[in-house]
Amino acid sequence: MSTEHLMGVYNRAPLEVDRGKGARLWSTDGTEYLDCVAGISTNGLGHAHPVLVEAVKTQAEKLWHVSNIFRIPGQEALADELCANSFADVVFFTNSGTEAVECALKTARKHHVANGQPERIDIYGFDGSFHGRTYGAINAAANPSYTEGFGPPMEGFHQLKWGDHDAIKAAIAQPTTAAIIVEPVQGEGGCRAMPEHCLRGLRELCDQYGVLIIFDEVQCGMGRTGKLWAHEWAGMAPDIMAVAKALGGGFPIGACLATTNAAKGMVVGVHGSTFGGNPLAMAVGLAAFTTINTPAILDNVNAIAGYLKQQLVGLQERFPDVIADVRGKGLLVGVKLIPNNREFMATARDTQQLLIAGGGDNCVRMLPPLNLTLEEAQEAIRRFEGACEAVRAKAAA
Structure with a gap:
């Protein structure tokens, strides 16, 4: 298979996605990624949520x-x-x-x-x-x-x-x-x-x-x-x-x-x-x-968002040569960068974390599922930190 018959309107990342579960994606070569894109804020409950899967199955038969x-x-x-x-x-x-x-x-x-x-x-x-x-x-x-x-x-x-x-x-x-x-x-x-x-x-x-x-x-x-x-x-x-x-x-x-x-x-x-x-x-x-639309999900958004913002501000203090600003609201998180945002995204993919660019202000966005767990949020910060370290090392080389 190739992309030759697809209209060339997308600048696609070199990643072929095979399946997903919760906040995880797996490529066709078996690599596991932590998905902080969520289909650009679309997969609000992550991938293959059982409630949604059941809804599709039940209605598809009717x-x-x-x-x-x-x-x-x-x-x-x-x-x-x-x-x-x-x-x-x-x-x-x-x-x-x-x-x-x-x-x-x-x-x-x-x-x-x-x-x-x-x-x-x-x-x-x-x-x-x-x-x-x-x-x-x-x-x-x-x-x-x-x-x-x-x-x-x-x-x-x-x-x-x-x-x-x-x-x-x-x-x-x-x-x-x-x-x-x-x-x-x-x-x-x-x-x-x-x-x-x-x-x-x-x-x-x-x-x-x-x-x-x-x-x-x-x-x-x-x-x-x-x-x-x-x-x-x-x-x-x-x-x-x-x-x-x-x-x-x-x-x-x-x-x-x-x-x-x-x-x-x-x-x-x-x-x-x-x-x-x-x-x-x-x-x-x-x-x-x-x-x-339940207290459990909305409370989780506020808790995880608070954690991510606190940790990202901490990373900004440690990596002032990489992070210029932390912004957004809730789990629509923006990180304004000093290095090129798309190059940073590519580096993040190397640490098995998926991020999305934030338009013309050189931001990357973190848009994880609304039911992201604290453990997954901690993993996201570790991987973001790893991307910061890699970008800094590349700039110093």
Whole structure:
């Protein structure tokens, strides 16, 4: 086998994965790795979790797919859980996070049409953000590496500088502004968490000017920060939210959550999906959600996150020539490096630890399963320390 017939859009690591269990992965040559990527914050319960495996098996023997022209009981059950445990009143199910973002963008604009203000089309995002790979999503983030070569920018999308409060206030006050889209904790942008007082201030401004807030919690939601939703730390809520990744525990599923008011323009015929909300995805999503949304898992996230941060700060003191900063929230951990982050990742693979790069800020991310044990966290630190030592030795050679 080779990659010659695969479209060359991925810079793949030289690692062929064969199987996984919990926080472990094994390559086809039998090498065991500690997985601190978790499918980029997706395998929230690790690999082959028995509850999810059973959900797939049971539903696969009953029904995989049926058109959305029929009622799908699994959709109703999972939507009930999501709404009962969030700000939302309604849910639209998708196959991915980027589709959930696309639905959120359309929902925001349709809201203003329904209010008799069709001129409100402008959506403001932030530098360093990542919202997925559909055309609307890449324009919302406007990262040049994702938008260049795909024609002119899409009308109505604008970017703000992270922390530029005057520009944020001016944007929200514009009569053509429809929504602000933000990740409460950025992933690709270097694990930057928006300060809680800034989130609360954003809510107040948007309420003042009739602008909607969209939260992209595709990566930082579903327990990743130690609460079910990352924005809960700020004691406020958005109007619309995109979630995915850990919602399916590795199975493709996403969801756009909204208040009844925000979704008032989403009437019959304005949006849809062939596979979104299929019975198989709903069965796995319901199993993943009810397993993650428990005190045991969320308490574990906070305990393990506290340990990892303490230890990584200690490593920063020992390796100031390697580690510049430790950031993030919960188990969305970012380590800003001095050496090249991708070279560091390759070194970490040599110590059988998998890490993921953190975008343009030269970070690596640690995104382990939410049920990582203390012993596994200790092992992760030992392996990270080994990578630091190896990088230092290489620089001195």
